[in-house]
Amino acid sequence: MHAFAYARPATLAEALTLLEKHGPDARLLAGGTDLIVGLRQGAIRPAILIDLKRVAELRHVIDEVDGRIAISATAVMAEIENDDRVGRHFPALVEAAHVVGSVQIRNRATLAGNICNGSPAADTAPPLLVYGAVVVVAGLKGTRRVPIDDFIVGSHQVALERGELVTAIELPLPDRRLGAAYLRLTRRHGTDLASITLCCAVDEAGTTRLAYGSVGPRALLFIDESGVLADPGAPAEAKEAILERVFAEARPSPRSIRASPEYRRAMLRVLGARALRSAIERLAGG
Amino acid sequence: MVDTLPIAVTVNGRRRTLEVAVHHTLLDVLRDQLGLTGTKECCVVGECGACTVLVDGSAVNSCLVLAVEADGAEVTTVEGLATDGRLSPLQNAFLEKGAAQCGFCIPGQLMAAQALLAQNPHPTLTDVHEGLAGNLCRCAGYQQITEAVMAAAEAAVR
């Protein structure tokens, strides 16, 4: 690893000032599970790392406020997995957090880092899309709330301006009963970056929200309000036709060594149908 | 120019203050500055788990943690498992079940297992497989390692 400087701001204001000052020469450090790998591989050569873990305002918290769950930027996957409120309201996010790397990784990897890193394969992106998460972005000029669908831009691109950082990710508590499931495709049973990530939720009113990633520059969200997908009795062909349209947007990379585009497209259909089935079952099972 | 910072860490119960290069990982500092070579280096990208140590009780890949990030923390390495030369129940179980072959992955396996049992004293087989999934063993003594962890858990119950 090359030599760089390190700053450990104690307050958000300090962090933002540093970020403003160093601009593109700075990198924010959360759990470091993406960042340190990038530094090792020489993919990035920042002059300074700004460690967010001791910023008072970002202390490890998962909080329920005003009908939403706010997950702070330093909250790690292990905390998300073990949080009752998240588990109760957003089980598919827990399922996704649970498959990120190993226990060791999940003890360090933050949810915010997973999203800010901008990997198309980020496991938590599909459930966050499905649950309509909002990203809380702070800058010296103030705070803004960005819907996750707008926040994720492309491969390793997110809607952060110079001098901005993410302080939290918020999940609105669902106002209807949901059944949700998260599925992924990997090369082995053990830890692996997924070749497909896919989350599906159906609600009582018949709306289906389906998001998938790792098959294009960013994870994509689709909302089906026709009621067909969510209907346990709808003919399989009708569902397939809709899923076909949903997955037509997939742009799997031909250069990937994890899976061919052909396989990925086919697996979208397989996993899509399975996730939908299990979401419907879960809704029915309460 | 290499930036250095002073840090204070408690390693295996002993408080240490030292000056570290900020781009050096906890793994580098444990091995090269503190001479604690029990923690192993293999992939340095978080995939193999050979470098697993406990930081404030939770298992982490020390190759992905900067030493400066551990400032103020309690770090436990494989050297800290035995007390006064007496092996811990987990270490004994590893010996008893023949879990250590070449042994290179074993410090990491032990630390991951230690964290697992601290959190979940009565794990199922699946729990153990999940808890150790981030620790590769190419000698592939997985079955013996799993048995050892289960045995240590049972011994603690008795």
Place this chain on the structure above:
Amino acid sequence: MNGDRVGASPHRVGGRERVTGQQQYVADIRLDDVLHVKLVTLDCARARIVSIDTTAAEQVPGVRLVMTAAGLPQPVPRFGPQFSDRPVLAVGETKYHGEPVAAVAAETKDAAEEGARLVRVDHDELPAVFTIAAALDPAAPLVQDPEIRPTDPRAGTNVLREHRFGWGDVDAAASSADVIVENTYQFPMVTHFAIEPHGFMVAPDGGGIACWSSIQHPYLLQKMLARILGLPLAKVRVFAPDPGGGFGGKQNPKLEPLLAFIALRTGRPVRLILTLDETFQSVRRTSAEIRVRTGFHADGTLAFQDIASDFLIGAYVDIADRVVSKGSYLAAGPYRVPAARIVARAILSHTTPATAFRGFGNPQVNWARESNIDEGARVLGIDHLEIRLRNLARHGEAFVPGDTPADGDWVQTVRKAAEMIGWRTPLAPGRGRGLAVGLKSGPTTGLSYSTVRLLADGSVLVYSGTSDMGQGARTIFAQIAAEELGVPLDRISVVSGDTSVVPYDQQTSASRSSVLMGTAVLFACRDIQEQVRAMAARLHGLDEANIVVERGMVRLPDRETPIVDVLRSGLGRLGGELIGNGTMRKEEDPGHPLGGTAAFFEFNCTASEVEVDEGTGEVTLVRHVTVGDVGRALNPLQVVGQDEGAAIMGLGHTLMEQIILDETGRIRNLGAIDYRIPTSKDLPLELRSASVENADGPGPYGVKGVSEGALLCVAPAVAAAVTEATGVVIRDLPLTPERVWRALAERPGPAEVSR
């Protein structure tokens, strides 16, 4: 005390060190005043080195030397266990992705890395060959300089050697066969991925050098360094701490000569611990394409085997040509085969030098042969177990004319595996079972010396040059000494890993150590027993003929006493010790195609039950059984560790492992992120191993070699199970979900599937 002896499973020697972090691997050893070395490599496979600019690197504070080929003795020395073809640093051109072109030595790791980054190598990429087809193209660039083998008519091609074995008249047999099945099978490039990356240190030492290496063959390294440096053997001291996994990848010298030249130039100790990525660029298994044509009679008995294998070896030969010949020699398998024709070619390419890897060529060949036998069985409508039982050579039968006859009850092994998997029990829908056998010959030559010292207090030092890389060799030797001298294990130390102290051992490979070094240790103990006998005779005024010394006891005509008691009185007031020496030699046989007959065979039967997710192609191993004929399990727990470890490693190349190259020969999945090996979550839901023990091996107490057997035929067993579950036959490895899915997608309509 009994728990220490042969047949028991005492704690591993070195076990305590391994669970406390005290075990010192090369990287854990600190030398004072050491310089850190970093390699300079190019991000392409084959390139002409136009010039190397070291100026910027030399200006990095702390950099002491940038070594390039120009700084080495000229012509640049070359080495290798089979051909002296590998240069200390690339000369003029690189021949594979990652071949070092320079090395930077500096006061710190950081400085060495920074220096290496700043070495500018002006180079032109050159056309290169990475596949068998490309290498065989008459217009292909030559990988090896023809000067390396000037008298070889094939020197103008990329075929290094062609090996031919066989017996009987295949063509005649073909005309009488009822069914002939011919198929081609692929085996991928895979890498060892020992968790300990390779590490090396060299220090000037008096008039010579000391070298630390994670090597399996320290004495070979010593010989090679002595030759290259022009030093007497006595001035080259090799320390070989226990490797953190070897699997064959650490058998042969690699970067030690480079470090030696840097150490001699700088007059300082130097240290190079490879990264895992660099380790991937140092060793791999040979990939292979194997065409098998098998003739059967209607009753399932074999009529002939006609096997043509092409092995893609790397840019330097290392030991790969031996892998090809030895692996192919037994290609017809453990069967009665009336006629066999085996042709195997070692084909050079611009890829990572292939070397020994657990199984030594046999996994490739076993995969192809066993799969083809299954194809025949399907055509003939004969059960996969039955066809093997009908053809297996029986104990004592000469199944390869002129070689060691079948040295075990192989039918017993197969029956045991079949029973353990529940071969005849009904299968759940969507599942399938497969069963295969694997065979590998043990060492064909060998030379091991051991010295055992029985010290005055009855404790024991065993000197053995075997590398203990996890197989537990030292435990076995200690158990042998415990058994023979009647000393508890905690009073025995096994000394290894220092060529200046420990007598010569040819190598640690081919599952030889329990048999060959084990015998040397046994002989050394027997030598001591003889001395004790003489001592007892003297003490008691008896005739030696009336005294028996065995298993730790001295039996006098009227009573028996422990060896240690006789020792104490015998040594008297001055004390001292008894020194026993043992030699085990297996001579070369120049008339034999492999230079010697097999010391023993490793025979294994693997059976597997799988479930295939027909949607995704994912294969789940429901049950996996591996049974080896070990002769005698000297330490049953270690046998289980070896067998299960080998089985799981076999699952790696069967299900997920594969080195992927891009069009320019760069390894795309370099390192742990994209090269997948089995984790704890990839274990079969049920994994069981067992041993057949008939004490019919040539080693101490009837032991044969263990440790490779359980890997040999994992692939054909699992693939057969997948076929049974799905009806599709796959002839390429690994059986990744995508590959299985593809085969399922191409499967003819369900009506045509015969299950």
